[in-house]
Amino acid sequence: MTHKVLLLPGDGIGPEIAVQAKRLLHACQDAGLDIDIDEALVGGAAYDAHLDPLPPETLQKAKAADAILLGAVGGPKWDTLEDLSKRPEKGLLGLRKNLGLFGNLRPAMLYPQLASASSLKPELVSGLDIMIVRELTGGIYFGQPRGIEVRDGQRVGFNTYIYAESEIERIGRVAFEMARKRGKKLCSVDKANVLEVTILWREVMNRLAQEYMDVELTHMYVDNAAMQLVREPKQFDVVVTGNMFGDILSDAAAMLTGSIGMLPSASLNESGQGMYEPCHGSAPDIAGKNLANPLAMMLSVAMMLRYSLAENAMAERIEAAVGKVLDDGLRTADIASEGMQTIGTDAMGDAVLAAFAQQA
Template identity: 55%
Template sequence: MKTYNVCVIKGDGIGPEIVEEAVKVLDSVSHKFGFELNFDYHLMGGCAVDIFGVPLPDETLNAAKASDAVLFGAIGGAKWDNLARHLRPESGLLKLRKELGAFANLRPAIIFDELINASTLKPETVRGVDILVVRELTGGIYFGQPREKHEKSAFNTMVYSYEEIERVSKIAFEAAMKRGKKITLVDKANVLETSQLWREVVAEVAKSYPEVAVEQMYVDNAAMQLVRDPKQFDVLLTENLFGDILSDEASMICGSIGLLPSASIGGKVGIYEPIHGSAPDIAGQGIANPIATIMSAAMMLRYAFNEAEAAQCIENAVKSVLRDGYRTKDIAKFDAKEICSTSEIGSIISDYTHKF
């Protein structure tokens, strides 16, 4: 029996609740498809700061490096907002991504037909939306040096190398080859030298993928076009800051940030997490939507373990559960047959995996 080692980091806020449901579903499909998952639990984020004094303890980092994949919930909360930057929960996640070499963030934005009315856009605008945002994750302004904050001024530095752009671009082109064979490079090349370099590198990489159509779009226009006509996009390729913003915008086109997963890959070990935050205001109430985390677990099976059938089983189960009218509170007003708690919807999805 094949065995995979998963470093599980629940995090803060609703993180523990939603991760438990993903583990529940993973247990179900692993038994069904004949492989074993070893779950190794560790702390990161505000909970780690409270216990260890740092957001990413060495024990957690070493466990992540030794694993086959990291399943992660969410971190942060107002409790830790006033800490020094290097002690904030988010600094732990940034360090983890950097240390694992997870330089490419894949964020699908797919509209579920069953929730088409959840989008604030017209159904005819969003029906059939299937976008993959490929965001560079370990470079750019979030990591650029120097950086300083003074009493009346502050600055950050945006830096990209040829190699950083090239490697994430290759992942985007490979993804496009399996999809609609179209890439939109989102940048600000009219004012940023880093964006000019992005255009040059992507043009060079594109020579190896003649079947893929490439277009360039300024980020302000891309933000507008995502709302105006999202179906025009297939793969969106962009740098760290722009990708952070656009992927959240794309998620809301689909109706709820609680539905969409992500995979951060490129190094030996990938990180699989929902795109939403820790939502401390609803933590412990049993109303958080675990579907994004469950779908992230499916991405883990596909990308980290090459268990495509098991991944598809989870995705089919989620779609069927939504089709049959089961909803969490955040999406309850959209054709709900039954309003479910976090644990209940996780159990229903787990049960549905036996149908596929």
């Protein structure tokens, strides 16, 4: 059966790294992968063309795809748009909402060749391999009521932190299943000593644990989890948490690896359809300069093959190719170190494709 893949280059460095992902997809086709590749506009590029960060045509193509690859969205060019619904980020949020992408997978894996790039001591991060499972469509970012209003003569801002049992159970099952496939250790992060929402979160996780007796479930308050990520990061295998806590912890974990430019991510819905994208942003300051690191985008292709298209062998081949390139001492500027050869976006793409071909 032909896999339908939709490529959304987006803004900033998005189009540059999307080119490398497309080249890699074509290499996978040549290696026997049956995929159909389509493209569409999203974010600022879509606003410039259609005055809409998520045009109906893009959403229609996204709904029909088996998986979506996104470059990046946003940039200062669109920060002055007064209508917030027209800003590039609304295109990303609209995709998540309309596709029901509730489960965010954020790996923090350190390639051994880059241990010296981490801000922590190599012995603390060598062999690091954490998967953070973040609930993506609920919590305080979406809770109602919310707003800014005048109370007792002064302006007051307010948001509502809310989760239903079904939302917690849904993301919990994703995390338990992920832990079952990895080291069978799951840490649920909450703030149950202060927030009633996370008291419920913890109760649901404990109930689910009875169905996953082969997985060791532990709990940790979010402030302690942040500290432990810096103190002893390798104690974690799979971490599950809500939207806001996951937003913060996943970025912190990403930087343990030395560069956010190395890390892919996935957002999944209940049918297994996913949107895959690098953890980094659109980096408009280096856009068009052949400086961007395309490896996170290329590893997003591998993640897509593994989690949405069930093509594990092809995913492993891509990951091995990236490892080979790093073994050869090739680096983009963000991961450059003494004694290594610094190259640009296009050259890094060339190197990965050459290494991929050698894996045949």
